[in-house]
Amino acid sequence: APARPMRSSPPTAAPPPVQPTTPVGRPTRHGAPRKPANRGLIGVAAAALTVVVGLGAWALSGSDEPKKGTGAQGNVTGHGKTSSPSEPASTTLKPVDVFSLEDSKGDTDHQIGKNLDVLLKSGGHGRSWQSAGYHGDNFGKLKNGLGVVFDMGRKVRVESVRVDTAGVSGAPMELRVGDSKSLGALRVVGQARSQSGTFPIKADKAGTGQYVCVWFTTPVPDGFKAKLSEVTILGSAG
Numbered sequence: 001a002p003a004r005p006m007r008s009s010p011p012t013a014a015p016p017p018v019q020p021t022t023p024v025g026r027p028t029r030h031g032a033p034r035k036p037a038n039r040g041l042i043g044v045a046a047a048a049l050t051v052v053v054g055l056g057a058w059a060l061s062g063s064d065e066p067k068k069g070t071g072a073q074g075n076v077t078g079h080g081k082t083s084s085p086s087e088p089a090s091t092t093l094k095p096v097d098v099f100s101l102e103d104s105k106g107d108t109d110h111q112i113g114k115n116l117d118v119l120l121k122s123g124g125h126g127r128s129w130q131s132a133g134y135h136g137d138n139f140g141k142l143k144n145g146l147g148v149v150f151d152m153g154r155k156v157r158v159e160s161v162r163v164d165t166a167g168v169s170g171a172p173m174e175l176r177v178g179d180s181k182s183l184g185a186l187r188v189v190g191q192a193r194s195q196s197g198t199f200p201i202k203a204d205k206a207g208t209g210q211y212v213c214v215w216f217t218t219p220v221p222d223g224f225k226a227k228l229s230e231v232t233i234l235g236s237a238g
Contacts, residue, residue: 089236090159090234090235090236091234091235091236092232092233092234093152093156093158093233093234093235093236095120095150095151095152095153095212095233096151096152096153097120097150097151097153098116098117098119098120098148098149098150098151099116099148099149099151099181100112100113100116100146100147100148100149101146101147101148101149101181101183101213101215102143102145102146102147103143103144103145103146103183104142104143104146105141105142105143105144106142106143107142109131109132109143109146110132111130111131111132112129112130112131112132112146112148112226114129115127115128115129115130116129116148118229119148119150119228119230119231122230125229127229128166128227128228128229129148129227129228129229130166130225130226130227130228131146131216131225131226131227132225133223133224133225134220134222134223134224134225135222135223136222137219137220137221137222137224138218138219138220139218139220139224144217144218145174145215145216145217145218146215146216146226147174147213147214147215147216147226148213148214148228148231149181149186149211149212149213150211150212150213150214150231150233151181151210151211152210152211152212152233153210154210154237154238155179155208155209155210155237155238156208156209156210156212156233156235156236156237156238157206157207157208157235157236157237157238158175158177158189158203158207158208158209158212158233158234158235159202159203159207159234159235159236160175160190160200160201160202160203160234160235161175161200161201161212161214161231161232161233161234162198162199162200162230162231162232162234163194163198163199163200163201163214163228163230163231163232164197164198164199164228164229164230164231165194165195165226165227165228165229166227166228166229167196167227168194168224168225168226168227169193169194169195169196170193170194171193171194171216171220171224171226172191172193172216172217172218172219172220173191173192173193173194173201173214173215173216173217174188174190174191174201174213174214174215174217175188175189175190175191175192175201175202175203175207175212175213175214175215176188176189176212176213176214176215177189177203177207177208177209177211177212177213178209178210178211178213179209179210179211180211181211181213183213185211186209186211186213186215187207187209189203189204189205189206189207190202190203190204190205190207191204198230201214207235208238209238212233214228214231
C-alpha cells in the first residue's frame with residue numbers, strides 16, 4: 001500500500017517573553033546615569049576665587065605706594081603719620097655787643113666789666129672774662145648771681161649756647177632770653193652745670209628776644225670765681 005504522508009506536528013508555542021524585574025523607568029543602582037553637576041555652585045566658587053585673587057594683587061601693589069598730601073598740620077608720610085611742619089635750621093648767631101650784669105646786694109664787681117670783647121671773638125685767643133673771687137659761699141652773700149648779656153641786634157630764636165668756662169666746673173648756670181637787657185626782662189629758658197671744656201646749655205622752652213644772657217647763679221662755694229672764655233649762640237632769626 002502506498003505510504004501515508006506523515007503529519008507535521010503543530011508548531012510549539014514560543015515561550016512568553018521574560019518580564020524585567022525592575023520597573024520600567026527606574027534606573028538601577030549600578031546602571032543609573034549620574035546627574036549633571038550643579039552649575040550654579042561652580043559659578044559662585046569661581047567668582048569668590050576671583051575676588052580673593054584680586055584683593056591679594058591690590059594689597060601687594062598698594063602696600064609700597066606712599067600716601068601723598070600736605071596741609072597746615074605738616075606732611076603725610078608713607079605710613080599715614082603726619083610729620084611736624086619744618087622748622088628753620090639752627091645756625092651760629094653773631095652778637096653785635098656784650099654787657100656785664102649782676103644781681104648785687106652790696107658793692108659792684110668791677111672785674112666783670114673787663115675783657116668783655118673776648119666773648120665777641122672765636123676761641124683760641126687765650127683770654128677770658130671773669131669775676132672777682134669771693135670769700136664765703138654764694139658770692140660771699142653779696143650777690144644772687146652775675147653774668148654777661150649779648151645784644152643780637154634783632155630778635156632771634158635761641159636753641160642753645162655752647163660755653164667754655166675756662167676750667168670752672170660744677171657751678172649752676174642759666175640761659176636767659178628777653179627783649180631788654182635788664183635782669184627782670186630776661187626769662188630763664190635753660191639750665192646746666194658748668195663742666196670742664198666746652199658744653200651746651202639747651203633751651204628747654206621757646207626763647208625769643210634780642211638779648212641773650214649767660215648767667216652764673218647760686219649756690220657756689222667759697223672762693224668761687226666765674227669765668228667765660230668763649231660763648232657760641234645757636235638758633236635762627238626770630
